[in-house]
Amino acid sequence: xxxxxxxxxxxxxxxxxxxxxxxxxxxxxxxxxxxxxxxxxxxxxxxxxxxxxxxxxxxxxxxxxxxxxxxxxxxxxxxxxxxxxxxxxxxxxxxxxxxxxxxxxxxxxxxxxxxxxxxxxxxxxxxxxxxxxxxxxxxxxxxxxxxxxxxxxxxxxxxxxxxxxxxxxxxxxxxxxxxxxxxxxxxxxxxxxxxxxxxxxxxxxxxxxxxxxxxxxxxxxxxxxxxxxxxxxxxxxxxxxxxxxxxxxxxxxxxxxxxxxxxxxxxxxxxxxxxxxxxxxxxxxxxxxxxxxxxxxxxxxxxxxxxxxxxxxxxxxxxxxxxxxxxxxxxxxxxxxxxxxxxxxxxxxxxxxxxxxxxxxxxxxxxxxxxxxxxxxxxxxxxxxxxxxxxxxxxxxxxxxxxxxxxxxxxxxxxxxxxxxxxxxxxxxxxxxxxxxxxxxxxxxxxxxxxxxxxxxxxxxxxxxxxxxxxxxxxxxxxxxxxxxxxxxxxxxxxxxxxxxxxxxxxxxxxxxxxxxxxxxxxxxxxxxxxxxxxxxxxxxxxxxxxxxxxxxxxxxxxxxxxxxxxxxxxxxxxxxxxxxxxxxxxxxxxxxxxxxxx
Numbered sequence: 001x002x003x004x005x006x007x008x009x010x011x012x013x014x015x016x017x018x019x020x021x022x023x024x025x026x027x028x029x030x031x032x033x034x035x036x037x038x039x040x041x042x043x044x045x046x047x048x049x050x051x052x053x054x055x056x057x058x059x060x061x062x063x064x065x066x067x068x069x070x071x072x073x074x075x076x077x078x079x080x081x082x083x084x085x086x087x088x089x090x091x092x093x094x095x096x097x098x099x100x101x102x103x104x105x106x107x108x109x110x111x112x113x114x115x116x117x118x119x120x121x122x123x124x125x126x127x128x129x130x131x132x133x134x135x136x137x138x139x140x141x142x143x144x145x146x147x148x149x150x151x152x153x154x155x156x157x158x159x160x161x162x163x164x165x166x167x168x169x170x171x172x173x174x175x176x177x178x179x180x181x182x183x184x185x186x187x188x189x190x191x192x193x194x195x196x197x198x199x200x201x202x203x204x205x206x207x208x209x210x211x212x213x214x215x216x217x218x219x220x221x222x223x224x225x226x227x228x229x230x231x232x233x234x235x236x237x238x239x240x241x242x243x244x245x246x247x248x249x250x251x252x253x254x255x256x257x258x259x260x261x262x263x264x265x266x267x268x269x270x271x272x273x274x275x276x277x278x279x280x281x282x283x284x285x286x287x288x289x290x291x292x293x294x295x296x297x298x299x300x301x302x303x304x305x306x307x308x309x310x311x312x313x314x315x316x317x318x319x320x321x322x323x324x325x326x327x328x329x330x331x332x333x334x335x336x337x338x339x340x341x342x343x344x345x346x347x348x349x350x351x352x353x354x355x356x357x358x359x360x361x362x363x364x365x366x367x368x369x370x371x372x373x374x375x376x377x378x379x380x381x382x383x384x385x386x387x388x389x390x391x392x393x394x395x396x397x398x399x400x401x402x403x404x405x406x407x408x409x410x411x412x413x414x415x416x417x418x419x420x421x422x423x424x425x426x427x428x429x430x431x432x433x434x435x436x437x438x439x440x441x442x443x444x445x446x447x448x449x450x451x452x453x454x455x456x457x458x459x460x461x462x463x464x465x466x467x468x469x470x471x472x473x474x475x476x477x478x479x480x481x482x483x484x485x486x487x488x489x490x491x492x493x494x495x496x497x498x499x500x501x502x503x504x505x506x507x508x509x510x511x512x513x514x515x516x517x518x519x520x521x522x523x524x525x526x527x528x529x530x531x532x533x534x535x536x537x538x539x540x541x542x543x544x545x546x547x548x549x550x551x552x553x554x555x556x557x558x559x560x561x562x563x564x565x566x567x568x569x570x571x572x573x574x575x576x577x578x579x580x581x582x583x584x585x586x587x588x589x590x591x592x593x594x595x596x597x598x599x
Contacts, residue, residue: 035262037258039265040081041085042084042087043088046091047092048091050312050384052310066533070270075113076110076113086117089119093129094386096383096385096406114134116250119138120139121142122143124145124146124149128209132213136241137241137250138243144228144229144241145228147228149202155184163424166420166449168450171417173413173491175492176411177191194492220239251263305529306352306531308352308354309353310533311330312354312357319331330360332368337535339368342534343371347530353381353395355384355387355395359388359392360390366468369472381398382509382512384510385408386408392409400520401505402512406495410487410493411492412473413490414466415490417458443458477502
């Protein structure tokens with residue numbers, strides 16, 4: 001062997017021996033370099049409407065419930081993310097959406113990620129959401145308005161007496177209290193008993209949530225609530241908060257907890273970005289498409305589908321509409337078309353009906369119920385914030401019913417009547433001449449109350465609707481009619497109470513209902529399915545020009561902008577009046593008698 005080859009061989013052996021050492025040295029060098037830690041920043045604010053949002057720009061600027069939950073799901077599955085800063089900024093959500101968000105936060109934590117809630121002040125609902133996180137942080141100038149519950153019901157009889165307006169209201173079921181604000185000056189004993197039971201259950205839920213999440217004794221939580229409003233320092237002392245810090249201080253604390261690693265925070269984490277490059281002709285066309293809600297064509301999917309049909313708003317006959325406050329009514333024709341589409345689609349293997357409705361027209365509710373009875377696929381109902389009266393009516397035929405713990409449901413009863421305005425008209429100088437044919441021709445008149453004959457006819461009609469409601473509910477729940485009727489009578493229950501009464505099957509989120517639908521359809525739990533969300537939202541362009549009442553819709557858009565600045569405390573009674581005006585067209589109503597909001 002010559003000297004050159006020997007030298008090469010020796011050099012090669014030397015490299016083999018020293019290479020691991022060199023690699024270790026390089027690895028040691030890298031380990032001493034500071035690494036970065038990624039956190040996401042998510043803000044929870046707004047009302048988070050359910051169902052499909054309008055396509056285009058108007059849909060992009062608001063975030064629906066599915067979008068908000070999807071951001072948390074993305075955070076849970078993001079392997080590069082260490083944790084989430086959840087900025088809670090006064091979301092307008094009810095008990096069901098609270099439960100949905102808390103469950104989603106829980107899934108982020110189950111994946112080993114930290115979730116820190118930061119709020120500059122907080123209502124009861126804000127705080128209940130925050131307690132789902134690892135830590136709750138508030139600046140020293142903040143105040144915690146964790147105050148318990150209070151129900152206030154306004155009665156208009158004295159006002160009507162002064163105006164000479166005669167409310168002539170009828171009901172079936174002693175707990176069906178929808179008419180009470182118009183013909184009484186205070187709650188009936190039955191109405192008070194019902195409200196006491198509901199508030200007791202909500203109060204119990206509040207105390208249990210906080211006690212379990214904060215690892216506090218329930219009596220301590222009740223005492224803290226009774227001591228409110230609390231400054232941030234008082235709340236911290238009582239164990240309701242973990243830290244007193246501004247948001248920038250919270251970020252510094254997270255950095256220190258990360259052993260000094262560089263902290264990278266992704267603002268608006270998971271939020272879909274809107275392309276705002278409108279330069280040139282292509283940009284102008286893109287802007288027009290956004291404004292009109294023109295969507296990019298999608299490839300036809302061949303994947304198995306689960307239809308999620310959203311039934312949101314007061315139930316009315318005809319097409320779904322929006323009022324001047326942006327509140328939606330649920331049109332029977334719109335929902336029936338959606339149900340039929342899912343029923344006739346061979347790719348749809350099961351249907352989930354997500355209900356967030358206080359009810360409304362008895363006729364419309366029954367028409368929707370009938371269309372659902374024709375479904376020959378697994379049909380699961382998922383109840384949101386409210387699924388009462390007509391909202392319960394359309395759910396009761398489901399193979400399985402899920403409710404959230406705080407869902408308001410039940411209210412199996414019927415109400416009808418009218419406000420006779422003849423006296424008011426006379427006060428302001430309006431006189432009315434009447435020519436009639438038929439003994440009961442004045443049933444729908446707004447100038448006079450019911451005659452004895454008209455009242456008897458209306459009562460008979462309402463009892464017939466009530467009997468249909470009870471009979472169909474009993475059949476759907478597989479109960480004896482007499483047994484079901486004892487739970488009816490217009491009484492309202494929370495989701496927790498309804499499970500105990502067997503009016504619903506179990507507590508669970510919309511995801512739980514979808515999972516149950518997959519199982520019932522024989523689809524493997526780990527098999528991916530496409531969620532077909534129905535009804536499809538109409539674009540702003542269609543809303544303005546695509547319907548017969550386009551002028552009304554245009555006026556609605558203008559009025560919405562005018563009312564946007566009105567405080568919620570003043571706007572809510574007007575919203576209720578707007579819904580009542582729409583419902584007044586119906587002779588028979590299955591509608592929840594009240595609204596409950598927690599602040």
